[in-house]
Amino acid sequence: MESIGVLMMCPMNSYLENELEKRFNLLRFWTSPEKSVLLETHRNSIRAVVGNAFVGADAQLINDLPKLEIVSSFSVGLDKIDLGVCKDKGIHVTNTPDVLTEDVADLAIGLILALLRRLCECDRYVRSGKWKQGDFKLTTKFSGKSVGIIGLGRIGTAIAKRAEAFSCPINYYSRTVKPDVAYKYYPTVVDLAKNSDILVVACPLSDETRHIVNRQVMDALGPKGVLINIGRGPHVDEQELVKALTEGRLGGAALDVFEKEPHVPEELFGLENVVLLPHVGSGTVETRNAMADLVVGNLEAHFSGKSLLTPVV
Amino acid sequence: MAGASDTPLVLLHRPPSLDFMDEILSRNFRILNTDTSSEPLPIFLSRHASSARAFVVVGRFFVTAEILSYLPSLQLLVCGSVGFDHVDLAECKRRGVVVTNARNAFSDDVADCAVGLLISVLRRIPAGDRFIRSGDWEKYGEFRLGSKVSGKRVGILGFGSIGSFVAKRLEGFDCVISYNSRSEKPSVPYRYYSDILSLAANNDVLVLCCSLTEQTHHIVNREVMESLGKDGVIINVGRGKLIDEKEMVKCLVDGVIGGAGLDVFENEPAVPEELFGLENVVLSPHSGVATQGSLDNVAEITLANLKAFFSNRPLLSPVQLD
Numbered sequence: 001m002e003s004i005g006v007l008m009m010c011p012m013n014s015y016l017e018n019e020l021e022k023r024f025n026l027l028r029f030w031t032s033p034e035k036s037v038l039l040e041t042h043r044n045s046i047r048a049v050v051g052n053a054f055v056g057a058d059a060q061l062i063n064d065l066p067k068l069e070i071v072s073s074f075s076v077g078l079d080k081i082d083l084g085v086c087k088d089k090g091i092h093v094t095n096t097p098d099v100l101t102e103d104v105a106d107l108a109i110g111l112i113l114a115l116l117r118r119l120c121e122c123d124r125y126v127r128s129g130k131w132k133q134g135d136f137k138l139t140t141k142f143s144g145k146s147v148g149i150i151g152l153g154r155i156g157t158a159i160a161k162r163a164e165a166f167s168c169p170i171n172y173y174s175r176t177v178k179p180d181v182a183y184k185y186y187p188t189v190v191d192l193a194k195n196s197d198i199l200v201v202a203c204p205l206s207d208e209t210r211h212i213v214n215r216q217v218m219d220a221l222g223p224k225g226v227l228i229n230i231g232r233g234p235h236v237d238e239q240e241l242v243k244a245l246t247e248g249r250l251g252g253a254a255l256d257v258f259e260k261e262p263h264v265p266e267e268l269f270g271l272e273n274v275v276l277l278p279h280v281g282s283g284t285v286e287t288r289n290a291m292a293d294l295v296v297g298n299l300e301a302h303f304s305g306k307s308l309l310t311p312v313v
Numbered sequence: 314m315a316g317a318s319d320t321p322l323v324l325l326h327r328p329p330s331l332d333f334m335d336e337i338l339s340r341n342f343r344i345l346n347t348d349t350s351s352e353p354l355p356i357f358l359s360r361h362a363s364s365a366r367a368f369v370v371v372g373r374f375f376v377t378a379e380i381l382s383y384l385p386s387l388q389l390l391v392c393g394s395v396g397f398d399h400v401d402l403a404e405c406k407r408r409g410v411v412v413t414n415a416r417n418a419f420s421d422d423v424a425d426c427a428v429g430l431l432i433s434v435l436r437r438i439p440a441g442d443r444f445i446r447s448g449d450w451e452k453y454g455e456f457r458l459g460s461k462v463s464g465k466r467v468g469i470l471g472f473g474s475i476g477s478f479v480a481k482r483l484e485g486f487d488c489v490i491s492y493n494s495r496s497e498k499p500s501v502p503y504r505y506y507s508d509i510l511s512l513a514a515n516n517d518v519l520v521l522c523c524s525l526t527e528q529t530h531h532i533v534n535r536e537v538m539e540s541l542g543k544d545g546v547i548i549n550v551g552r553g554k555l556i557d558e559k560e561m562v563k564c565l566v567d568g569v570i571g572g573a574g575l576d577v578f579e580n581e582p583a584v585p586e587e588l589f590g591l592e593n594v595v596l597s598p599h600s601g602v603a604t605q606g607s608l609d610n611v612a613e614i615t616l617a618n619l620k621a622f623f624s625n626r627p628l629l630s631p632v633q634l635d
Contacts, residue, residue, distance in 0.1 A: 011454075011455070102461070102463035102464070102486075102487075103461055103462075103463070105463075106432060106461070106462040106463055107436055109428075109432065109486075110429070110436050110438055113425060113426075113428065113429030113432065113433075114429060114432075114433060114438050114439075114442075117425065117600075117604075119429050119430070119433050119438065119439065119597065120438065120439045120442045120443075122596070122598055122600055123433075123439040123595050123596050123597065124439075125598055126598050127589045127596060131581075131582040131598040132582050134330075135330060135598065135599075135600070135603075136598045136600045136603065137603075138604055138605055138608070139600065139603060139604055140604060140605075141421065141422055141604040141605070141606035141607070142425045142429075143421040143422070143424075143425055143606075144421070144606075161485055164485065165482045165483075165485030165486075166425065166485075167421075262450040262451045263451060264445050269445075269446045275438070275442055276441075276442050276445040276446065277438065278441055278444055280436065280441055280456060280458075283458050283459055284435075284436070284458055284460055284461040285458045285459075285460060286460070286461040287461060288458060
């Protein structure tokens with residue numbers, strides 16, 4: 001299989017790179033100063049693309065690679081892949097579901113606690129020596145607060161399970177009611193926001209869910225409500241969010257994702273009711289290794305004619 | 314404000330920042346507040362507090378044998394805290410003074426704080442927040458990976474109200490829970506280890522939720538930390554003196570243990586400065602209890618204990634005096 005060209009779109013994991021290099025001819029898209037030359041040179045040998053949440057395979061790339069058979073994403077989100085074009089051309093797509101569900105859910109709860117209990121501020125307070133001058137102020141209790149989840153898929157369900165252990169009543173919005181679920185359903189995101197103390201974004205990004213958290217939703221959440229985004233940056237109208245926070249119309253936000261990563265609006269840097277993380281939802285050694293094994297496993301299965309492990313298309 | 318002469322007199326001592334109970338206490342009792350005088354405390358107490366049968370203490374005020382000697386009528390000491398290591402219990406017992414604490418008032422918040430610190434250490438939350446605010450994400454891109462929380466083995470030291478609340482929350486993360494306490498609790502579904510060394514050897518994370526006594530002073534020492542190991546994490550929401558702090562700092566700096574989330578320290582508010590440069594440590598200014606919810610709970614149980622006492626009914630949260 002060493003002659004099979006696998007194009008990796010950006011640096012994502014050195015374990016993954018090593019494993020791919022052992023099995024295939026690995027081409028690193030980001031190391032080439034002239035990307036169009038790289039594509040031109042290798043267009044007949046590149047049969048697979050490995051992307052992630054930052055860079056995937058858009059229509060242009062797919063069209064530049066006539067021998068492309070499979071796109072294997074180092075992520076569960078598929079918003080950076082043109083699924084329509086892949087389907088039309090019969091190109092297989094795989095992702096990394098399930099192995100990262102727990103990490104993302106753990107982080108969602110971690111973000112809620114860090115935000116409500118001001119854990120980052122507390123840490124700064126101690127490190128700066130300010131504790132010697134006086135106690136830190138009161139923060140907000142998490143246990144018992146109502147949690148509203150947008151999207152009750154694998155990740156949303158895992159978040160609900162964890163929040164229940166803190167005695168939080170769970171509400172949710174999804175495209176349809178889930179009949180076997182004991183949580184309270186709201187037919188619109190605005191209704192969900194009105195009736196929840198904490199709003200969590202946990203749905204896939206699509207044309208329908210872009211800016212699903214807009215100004216109306218933020219106003220419904222209100223100055224005592226907080227927003228947690230572990231989905232994708234474009235789920236939230238980021239410009240509106242910055243305004244809502246700086247004007248005090250929204251109580252707080254904890255964000256792992258942004259519209260134009262790694263850029264984060266600087267207006268947020270001075271706010272103490274905000275927690276910011278560099279897209280680390282699945283960022284543990286254990287999970288990234290498991291994701292890498294899935295990417296490699298899917299490619300190996302495809303190129304040896306076996307069933308794909310985690311196919312999407 | 315209650316003014317009738319047969320309304321019971323209650324002595325109150327609290328720092329100005331913790332005046333959250335002043336109003337509700339004044340509505341129900343005649344309150345003698347140590348804050349109202351600039352006299353030295355012993356003189357104030359001798360002059361005004363000799364008939365006080367109840368004393369409410371909020372904050373870390375040391376109720377010593379000397380203080381008790383100025384309160385000849387004292388029968389009830391109400392602590393606005395769960396810990397009572399700042400009270401001379403032997404002297405209270407000798408004088409026939411019953412002591413109550415705030416029982417479960419803080420348990421939710423302290424348990425939430427413990428879990429918050431645990432996730433923050435393993436997933437590097439404050440470090441990640443700093444990485445962005447300093448501009449490093451745009452400059453350098455890659456942020457070091459953390460460690461998975463779900464499924465970790467967590468050993469809880471002390472299985473009272475706080476310890477059991479921590480366990481309940483961590484079950485939601487499919488953590489494997491075990492514990493050590495003075496004695497095994499048959500109704501508790503988790504594995505019991507009879508000593509802290511084996512608890513440390515068999516867990517990835519140690520959460521300290523026990524009270525500070527002579528037996529638990531420096532219970533987490535170098536040997537325990539070596540047993541926990543280089544990937545092990547300590548979370549302390551109990552008392553600073555549960556840990557040999559000097560040794561812990563060395564163990565963190567030298568990589569003998571993997572990280573720590575600390576809400577309490579041996580000499581608050583002093584915190585060893587060697588910790589400030591460490592990325593695998595999350596520090597909190599003893600704010601495990603500091604939410605309005607907890608304060609409301611403390612006020613409620615304080616009032617309930619006082620009312621019970623003055624109407625000769627059983628107290629809600631008496632503390633064992635031996």
